[in-house]
Amino acid sequence: MLDYLKAEVDTVDTAVAAQPRAETETGVAPTARVADRPAAVEVRGLRYSYPGGFPALRGVDLALAPGEKAAVVGPNGAGKSTLLLHLNGILRGGEGEVRIAGLPVSQENLGHIRALVGLVFQNPDDQLFSPTVFEDVAYGPLYMGLEESQVRQRVDEALAAVHMEGYAARMSHRLSLGERKRVAIATVLAMEPAVLALDEPSSGLDPRSRRALIRLLRELPQAMLVATHDMHLVRDLLPRTVILDAGLVVADGPTSEMLRDIHLLEEHGLEAP
Amino acid sequence: MSLLALDQRFQEGSSLLHRMEARAKLLTALAFIFAATLTPTARWEVLGGLAVILAAAVALSGISPLLVLRRSALALPFVLAAVPLLFTREGHALFSVPILAWRWTATDAGLEAVLTILLKSWLSVSAAVVLTATTPAADLLRALRGLHVPRVIVATVSFMYRYIFVIGEEAQRLMRARQCRSAVVGRDSGGNLRWRARVLGNMVGSLFIRSYERAERIYDAMCARGYNGELKSLAVTSLRRVDYAALAVTFGLLTALETYARLS
Numbered sequence: 001m002l003d004y005l006k007a008e009v010d011t012v013d014t015a016v017a018a019q020p021r022a023e024t025e026t027g028v029a030p031t032a033r034v035a036d037r038p039a040a041v042e043v044r045g046l047r048y049s050y051p052g053g054f055p056a057l058r059g060v061d062l063a064l065a066p067g068e069k070a071a072v073v074g075p076n077g078a079g080k081s082t083l084l085l086h087l088n089g090i091l092r093g094g095e096g097e098v099r100i101a102g103l104p105v106s107q108e109n110l111g112h113i114r115a116l117v118g119l120v121f122q123n124p125d126d127q128l129f130s131p132t133v134f135e136d137v138a139y140g141p142l143y144m145g146l147e148e149s150q151v152r153q154r155v156d157e158a159l160a161a162v163h164m165e166g167y168a169a170r171m172s173h174r175l176s177l178g179e180r181k182r183v184a185i186a187t188v189l190a191m192e193p194a195v196l197a198l199d200e201p202s203s204g205l206d207p208r209s210r211r212a213l214i215r216l217l218r219e220l221p222q223a224m225l226v227a228t229h230d231m232h233l234v235r236d237l238l239p240r241t242v243i244l245d246a247g248l249v250v251a252d253g254p255t256s257e258m259l260r261d262i263h264l265l266e267e268h269g270l271e272a273p
Numbered sequence: 274m275s276l277l278a279l280d281q282r283f284q285e286g287s288s289l290l291h292r293m294e295a296r297a298k299l300l301t302a303l304a305f306i307f308a309a310t311l312t313p314t315a316r317w318e319v320l321g322g323l324a325v326i327l328a329a330a331v332a333l334s335g336i337s338p339l340l341v342l343r344r345s346a347l348a349l350p351f352v353l354a355a356v357p358l359l360f361t362r363e364g365h366a367l368f369s370v371p372i373l374a375w376r377w378t379a380t381d382a383g384l385e386a387v388l389t390i391l392l393k394s395w396l397s398v399s400a401a402v403v404l405t406a407t408t409p410a411a412d413l414l415r416a417l418r419g420l421h422v423p424r425v426i427v428a429t430v431s432f433m434y435r436y437i438f439v440i441g442e443e444a445q446r447l448m449r450a451r452q453c454r455s456a457v458v459g460r461d462s463g464g465n466l467r468w469r470a471r472v473l474g475n476m477v478g479s480l481f482i483r484s485y486e487r488a489e490r491i492y493d494a495m496c497a498r499g500y501n502g503e504l505k506s507l508a509v510t511s512l513r514r515v516d517y518a519a520l521a522v523t524f525g526l527l528t529a530l531e532t533y534a535r536l537s
Contacts, residue, residue, distance in 0.1 A: 085493070088497055090493050090496055090497060111499060111501070114496070114497060114498065114499050115499065117497075119494075119497040121490065121493070121494050121497075123490070125436075125439050125487075126487060126490040126491050126493075126494050127494050128435075129432065129435055129436075129491050129494060129495065130431065130435065131410060131411040131414060131431055131434055131435050132411045135411070138507060139495075139498050139499075140498040140499060142505050142506070142507065143498060143499030143500060143501070143505060144499060148507055148508060151507065169409075169411075171410075171411070172435065173435065173438045173439065187498065188497075188498070191498065191499075
């Protein structure tokens, strides 16, 4: 699956850049235009309120082409994390529809969806819940029902992909934050997902670890939805930016254009890098 | 903080004991503790025999005997619970001490009982010290799984081991925040006992709520990677011939010692 994604990255990038953007302020979803392949992510009219009634998402439309990398930015409480938690069905039960590679996120598809979407939580201490790095990275493949030899191979490959070879036997809590973030990404890469959903991947990292993380994410062929406040990361890594505010997509377009629109950014509590 | 030193139990090494399979080591240690517990009172030569086996294990492990002694001191406070035996067993009077309104008379049988308990607990704790110093915690957890300890229990212990550090650090941050705001100005600083107790209560409560919320996030992270209520794990490593041999030798020695203790 990885190879096939890799081959497509270049073509997708150009296709995405050429894609006309819909006026999202009227709520029309920009749909992926990659011919005869379903969008990696397709979200339509998604509404969700937390128990207690706080409306976190109030009708979100979003589509991501295979291999496309997009940022989701917006002030605290805009619904960024809530949106990510919908991609693999951790949160469900609101209105609207989420499809991953054409497959609707529903109870019966849940196992399949979770293999397709790699969700990386903001705090690696939540993501890494096993005593050793190996056990954590093996967790996903194990639950996918793979043979032991395949699980071991997946772990080796995933750790190599995040440049953490040789860390398998280490204890997670002894690693630095940057290392833990990398291992957290490896835990989902081992499942060979088609989509990566990353929540604040660069928060708390020093500049060097941050640069290393950006380089790493750039190497990955998956479609990527990155919720972040780090506008440098957005500028350096993500060609497309979606601004979410108060549970609505208020703007969606090429990052270079969005970052020039100082007025738009300030209106939604953001600033240009 | 002693809590944070918990993960420094394991001592790197490549000795025979380090290379032994974790399950075999765990079983041997348990058998040793079992034998120590079963030893009758005042059979010094049997306890001596157990000490020799322990000393041999320490020598084989290549860890410093001083380290074992230091860590096994952990057992001493618990021996205090046995001290009343000194005065309550029937036997020849040794000495008596006045405590409160009574005179307490120590007996030779009481002394034997206390010494036996002291030695037994020290031997048992030392065996556990050698086990944890030569086996990484993750391997011990795998060993428990391999010995068919219910998976829920192993998973619970494993989460506890993973998060005790995270929660310990959180507690440390809370205490530091309190210290930072506990300036001493004048005589009435720090508040009264009641007030301080309330602050501590709030800290414990906040720690609990944080842990609870973290548990929910961890559960989400598990579900995101396919967790469906069933606990899965990879197969454990298999026992080699050397492990079986070590098991047979120690089990044989222990059985011989205990049989001798009961027959003679």
